[in-house]
Amino acid sequence: MSGDHFLKTTVSRRxxxxxxxxxxxxxxxxxxxxxxxxxxxxxxxxIIGAFADGGLxxxxxxxxxxxxxxxxDIQFLEDEYGVTLEKWFADAKxxxxxxxxxxxxxxxxxxxxxxxxxxxxxxxxVDASDKDWVGSLIDMGYWPPRQGPRVKGFxxxxxxxxxxxxxxxxxxxxxxxxxYPDGPPATWDEVLAKGKAGVAAGKIKYPVxxxxxxxxxxxxxxxPIFLSYGGQFFDDKWNVTFNSPxxxxxxxxxxxxxxxxxxQGVVEFDSDQEGAAILGGDAGAIIQYSGNxxxxxxxxxxxxxxxxxxxxxxxxxxxxxxxxIFIAGVPKSAPNKANAIDFLKxxxxxxxxxxxxxxxxxxxxxxxxxxxxxxxRLIPVALKxxxxxALPRPRTPDWAKVEEILGIQLNKALxxxxxxxxxxxxxxxxxxDYLTQAGYYK
Amino acid sequence: MSGKVGRSGQERLQGAGLDLAxxxxxxxxxxxxxxxxxxxxxxxxxxxxxxxxxxxxxxxxVGLQNYVKLWSDPQFRNSLWVTxxxxxxxxxxxxxxxxxxxxxxxxxxSGIRLLRTVLIIPMVITPVVVAIVFRLIYASDVGxxxxxxxxxxxxxxxxxxxxxxxxxxxxxLDVWEWTPLLFLILLAGLQSLPQEPFEAARVxxxxxxxxxxxxxxxxxxxxxxxxxxxxxxxAFGTFDQVFVLTHGGPGEATRLxxxxxxxxxxxxxxxxxxxxxxVTVGLVVLAFALAAVRLLRSVDQT
Numbered sequence: 131m132s133g134d135h136f137l138k139t140t141v142s143r144r145x146x147x148x149x150x151x152x153x154x155x156x157x158x159x160x161x162x163x164x165x166x167x168x169x170x171x172x173x174x175x176x177i178i179g180a181f182a183d184g185g186l187x188x189x190x191x192x193x194x195x196x197x198x199x200x201x202x203d204i205q206f207l208e209d210e211y212g213v214t215l216e217k218w219f220a221d222a223k224x225x226x227x228x229x230x231x232x233x234x235x236x237x238x239x240x241x242x243x244x245x246x247x248x249x250x251x252x253x254x255x256v257d258a259s260d261k262d263w264v265g266s267l268i269d270m271g272y273w274p275p276r277q278g279p280r281v282k283g284f285x286x287x288x289x290x291x292x293x294x295x296x297x298x299x300x301x302x303x304x305x306x307x308x309x310y311p312d313g314p315p316a317t318w319d320e321v322l323a324k325g326k327a328g329v330a331a332g333k334i335k336y337p338v339x340x341x342x343x344x345x346x347x348x349x350x351x352x353x354p355i356f357l358s359y360g361g362q363f364f365d366d367k368w369n370v371t372f373n374s375p376x377x378x379x380x381x382x383x384x385x386x387x388x389x390x391x392x393x394q395g396v397v398e399f400d401s402d403q404e405g406a407a408i409l410g411g412d413a414g415a416i417i418q419y420s421g422n423x424x425x426x427x428x429x430x431x432x433x434x435x436x437x438x439x440x441x442x443x444x445x446x447x448x449x450x451x452x453x454x455i456f457i458a459g460v461p462k463s464a465p466n467k468a469n470a471i472d473f474l475k476x477x478x479x480x481x482x483x484x485x486x487x488x489x490x491x492x493x494x495x496x497x498x499x500x501x502x503x504x505x506x507r508l509i510p511v512a513l514k515x516x517x518x519x520a521l522p523r524p525r526t527p528d529w530a531k532v533e534e535i536l537g538i539q540l541n542k543a544l545x546x547x548x549x550x551x552x553x554x555x556x557x558x559x560x561x562x563d564y565l566t567q568a569g570y571y572k
Numbered sequence: 573m574s575g576k577v578g579r580s581g582q583e584r585l586q587g588a589g590l591d592l593a594x595x596x597x598x599x600x601x602x603x604x605x606x607x608x609x610x611x612x613x614x615x616x617x618x619x620x621x622x623x624x625x626x627x628x629x630x631x632x633x634v635g636l637q638n639y640v641k642l643w644s645d646p647q648f649r650n651s652l653w654v655t656x657x658x659x660x661x662x663x664x665x666x667x668x669x670x671x672x673x674x675x676x677x678x679x680x681x682s683g684i685r686l687l688r689t690v691l692i693i694p695m696v697i698t699p700v701v702v703a704i705v706f707r708l709i710y711a712s713d714v715g716x717x718x719x720x721x722x723x724x725x726x727x728x729x730x731x732x733x734x735x736x737x738x739x740x741x742x743x744x745l746d747v748w749e750w751t752p753l754l755f756l757i758l759l760a761g762l763q764s765l766p767q768e769p770f771e772a773a774r775v776x777x778x779x780x781x782x783x784x785x786x787x788x789x790x791x792x793x794x795x796x797x798x799x800x801x802x803x804x805x806x807a808f809g810t811f812d813q814v815f816v817l818t819h820g821g822p823g824e825a826t827r828l829x830x831x832x833x834x835x836x837x838x839x840x841x842x843x844x845x846x847x848x849x850x851v852t853v854g855l856v857v858l859a860f861a862l863a864a865v866r867l868l869r870s871v872d873q874t
Binding site for chain 1: 626629677714730732735815838
């Protein structure tokens with residue numbers, strides 16, 4: 131048939147309509163077939179959503195292959211931290227069913243819990259009463275929380291286990307052993323005094339480094355200092371107490387004294403810059419999560435291999451760190467829900483947790499801290515910090531907003547290099563307004 | 573015979589029915605798509621803007637309260653002001669630069685085609701990639717500007733850590749990326765202008781400046797109006813670059829309204845409030861666009 135003939139062929143209305151109907155029918159059949167195919171093939175498939183973080187590297191490199199050997203077909207989908215909360219919340223809320231497991235940042239648990247979009251893992255057979263769990267970590271998986279204040283509407287609700295700890299991350303101190311040769315600095319005064327001596331000796335460029343970017347980063351860096359000064363964020367009735375005299379003293383110290391002893395561009399520093407500063411040999415000490423700390427002995431990532439030590443955070447009145455664990459939740463819309471729960475049971479077993487510790491990640495079961503050959507020097511220090519004192523952020527679904535308000539004010543004060551106390555007052559007024567509108571005080 | 577007549581009559585009737593229905597049937601997919609992707613979301617957005625949301629779900633109707641609350645929200649007012657400043661400055665610079673480049677590239681000389689192609693490259697690069705590159709230029713620790721400054725004996729260059737510098741840094745990024753769009757539209761406009769008036773002006777001895785002011789500019793006014801309106805609408809929606817480059821900081825210095833709306837909706841789960849915010853911003857953009865068109869029309873009529 132020539133092309134000419136084809137062009138001259140007249141298409142009748144009947145042909146057009148019949149063709150349209152055939153295309154529609156064909157598409158519908160194809161859709162039905164494609165919808166059925168995965169169910170047949172993915173008997174132990176588990177789709178895990180995670181945000182990119184060095185703290186998950188041992189899991190990715192060592193535990194996923196073990197899971198595959200156990201018959202789990204793990205699909206690991208990573209996203210940038212800044213977009214995961216909204217992406218997963220939309221997935222769970224709309225029942226899109228794109229994930230079987232979310233590896234959440236623990237402050238997000240209340241938001242997912244209040245929206246009632248995660249499976250009850252206790253009812254699914256996860257044993258939360260096992261004494262081997264690190265108590266402070268398993269507590270973070272409950273909504274509403276078992277301790278502390280509860281938000282409106284959940285005062286009398288029974289706490290339900292909607293998440294379980296996945297990687298036991300928390301802040302610890304990383305310090306240069308050549309700058310602090312007598313051991314880790316126990317107080318902030320010591321951090322600065324010996325750090326300045328290290329700068330004078332040409333060993334480092336500045337005593338400390340931290341994150342100054344507005345929002346979550348700056349609040350995360352300030353928080354352990356706030357805790358070490360004895361600050362309390364909210365009281366039992368959600369009244370704002372972070373602008374107490376202790377809180378203000380910590381903020382003044384943070385935006386004033388610490389800024390004078392860190393990199394010039396700290397206002398724009400996030401975890402990549404602070405990581406580069408400590409691993410590149412510029413900074414004397416840092417309070418950080420495990421993401422960068424686990425790279426300390428890796429010559430490919432660190433210029434100061436063998437010169438970095440780990441310890442509990444310095445104290446002013448106490449040495450309390452912030453807990454910020456990866457915590458796993460199964461959405462109600464998960465396409466492979468049973469597989470995901472089976473995977474979690476296997477992953478949190480004593481044996482797999484021991485493998486996780488050997489791979490270099492902080493486990494969530496106490497027995498795993500005792501492995502003879504932990505994959506990272508940080509692991510025993512993390513347990514020490516957990517026992518010395520470590521607190522999660524307040525358990526409210528509105529934490530993201532609170533953190534945003536506080537982060538903006540702290541960042542402005544950091545730019546100025548002073549006014550930390552006033553920044554907390556301004557933030558406290560805005561937070562109070564917001565919580566009032568949200569019905570916290572009715 | 574009668575059977576034959578009956579069949580043809582039936583066919584005629586079917587044909588007439590199809591004749592009547594076919595245009596509607598053919599239009600139906602487009603109408604459904606427009607209803608589904610334009611009208612319904614718009615209506616749903618308006619409906620959401622009158623609702624209160626808690627934990628991701630609508631709880632009650634609040635009428636226009638979300639709109640009222642906007643104007644007492646200092647964060648919204650600040651982000652709207654930052655956006656208006658950003659759009660005004662960026663679009664003004666882009667228009668002037670784009671017009672200058674278009675006038676320059678109107679001439680034919682060796683290599684002009686290559687130059688025109690090179691000039692539109694920034695526009696075709698993904699905005700997120702552009703923002704990452706500019707972050708690597710601006711970063712005070714490992715950035716190119718700091719490296720250059722240190723090589724010249726200076727110190728670290730503070731762009732992203734200083735409110736004013738960060739704002740202008742964002743404007744520079746936008747100008748770099750979007751001047752080519754203005755250049756392209758204005759070049760096309762210039763190339764389509766009739767040549768007779770310019771030849772007559774040349775014969776009358778008019779110089780380049782006089783020709784530009786009395787001929788080029790008035791004749792280009794409609795094209796300029798379209799270019800400015802399109803770019804203004806687009807600039808109001810700037811998101812990717814600021815999300816990657818500064819995430820609104822330092823403080824709130826670069827927190828554009830698109831970013832505040834995004835955070836309000838997706839991070840803070842205040843869906844109704846965010847819907848009211850975006851409806852309001854949409855009206856502001858519409859007002860801007862109408863004002864620009866009216867201004868240019870009124871100048872045209874005088």
